[in-house]
Amino acid sequence: MTGNRAVAYKSAGVVEVIDIDYPTFELKDGPGVNPANVGRKVPHGVILKTVTTNICGSDQHMVRGRTTAPSNLVLGHEITGEVVEAGPDVEFIKVGDIVSVPFNISCGRCRNCKERKTGICLNVNPDRPGSAYGYVDMGGWVGGQAEYVLVPYADWNLLKFPDRDQALEKIMDLTMLSDIFPTGFHGAYTAGAGVGTTVYVAGAGPVGLAAAVSAQLLGAAVVIVGDLNPERLAQARSFGCETIDLTKGEPGEQIEQILGVPEVDAGVDAVGFEARGHGKDADHEAPATVLNSLMTITAAGGALGIPGLYVTGDPGAKEKAAQVGSLSIRLGLGWAKSLSFTTGQCPVMKYNRQLMMAILHDKVQIAKAVNAQAISLEDAPRGYAEFDAGAATKYVLNPNGYVKG
CATH class of the missing domain: 3.40.50.720 (NAD(P)-binding Rossmann-like Domain)
Structure with missing residues (x-):
C-alpha cells in the first residue's frame, strides 16, 4: 500500500494538492460520489500509476465556481497511465502496460456502448447517461489528477500503446488522446x-x-x-x-x-x-x-x-x-x-486508436500545436491560475516523473 496525492477543487478559484486514499476495486463515499455508486465493486478495473494527466478547460468551469461541484472533489479526466494492479476480471490488459484512458467512462455492455455512443453509457452514472472521471454530476468516479487512479471496465476502456519506449518518447502527444484531440x-x-x-x-x-x-x-x-x-x-x-x-x-x-x-x-x-x-x-x-x-x-x-x-x-x-x-x-x-x-461528449473510443496511429507515424504533432508544457503535480495550482488567465498553453501534469526534461 502506498500514499496518493491529488488535485482537488476547494472553492471558487481555489485548487489544492491534497492527500487522498490509494484506490481500491470498490467505489467509496466521498465528495461528488453518487450515493447509488457507493460500494460498487470494480473487479473489471485496474489501478494506474499516472504517467500524465492534463488540465482541461472543462475543469476550469468547475474551478471558476460555475457548477455545483462540491469542495474536495478530486479533479482530472485526461489520464494516461501505467497499469500497476489489475482486478480479477481483467483478461487482456496487463500490469506494465502504458495506456490512454478515454475521459468518458463506459461499460461496453449497454445498448449505447454497443452502438459506439460511449459518451452516453447507460450503466456508469445513476443520474443520467454519460460519465467522466473527476467531474460534477458524472457519477462520482475519482479524478485522475493524482498519483494513482482507478479505471473501471479496463479491457473495454483502455487504449494500450503498442510499444512502451515509443509511447514514453511521444508521451506529450499521446497524452492528448484522452480528451482534447478526439x-x-x-x-x-x-x-x-x-x-x-x-x-x-x-x-x-x-x-x-x-x-x-x-x-x-x-x-x-x-x-x-x-x-x-x-x-x-x-x-x-x-x-x-x-x-x-x-x-x-x-x-x-x-x-x-x-x-x-x-x-x-x-x-x-x-x-x-x-x-x-x-x-x-x-x-x-x-x-x-x-x-x-x-x-x-x-x-x-x-x-x-x-x-x-x-x-x-x-x-x-x-x-x-x-x-x-x-x-x-x-x-x-x-x-x-x-x-x-x-453536440455532447465526444465518444473518444470512436477516434482514439486512429489518432494514436497518426501520432505514432508522425502525421500530426498535436502537443506542439496546443503548446503543451509539463509541470509537477504540486505545481497544478499555478497551472490552473495561468490557464484561467488566458495562457496559450496546455498544462500536462507529471505526477510520477515519467516525463523527462
Missing part, C-alpha cells in the same frame, strides 16, 4: 471538415486548436480560428491557421477578407457556455454568442460541430434562464439554412 477531431469531423473545405473554429483554447489541427488532418483547404486572446491566436497561426480577432467585431466581415465570401463550409464551437460577446460586447458574457454567430456564417446546408461544453446548471450565470442552461439561440435561422448540429 474532442477537437469530433468537432471538426461532425462539422463536415474534409478535403477542400473551409472551416471556422470559434475559440483558440486547447480544444479549439485541436479542432483546427484535426481540420487540417482531414484535408481542409483553409482553417480560420477566432478568439479574443492575441496569444492564443498567435498559437493558431504557428501551425498554419488564418486567424480573426473577435475584439474587432463579428467574424463574418473578417472571414470575407480571407475567403472572399462571409461564410464557411463548416463551423466548430470550441468555446461553450462561458462565451463572451464580440466587438464592443467582448467585455461581458453572452453565452449564445458563438452558436448564433456560427449559424450566421456557416453556409446553407452546412454543419456545426459543438464540442464546447454546455451545462444544465450554471449557478454563476447572470441571466436566470442561463442558470438552467436555457440560451436565446437563433434556431429559426439554423432551420432556415438546413444546418446540422452535433
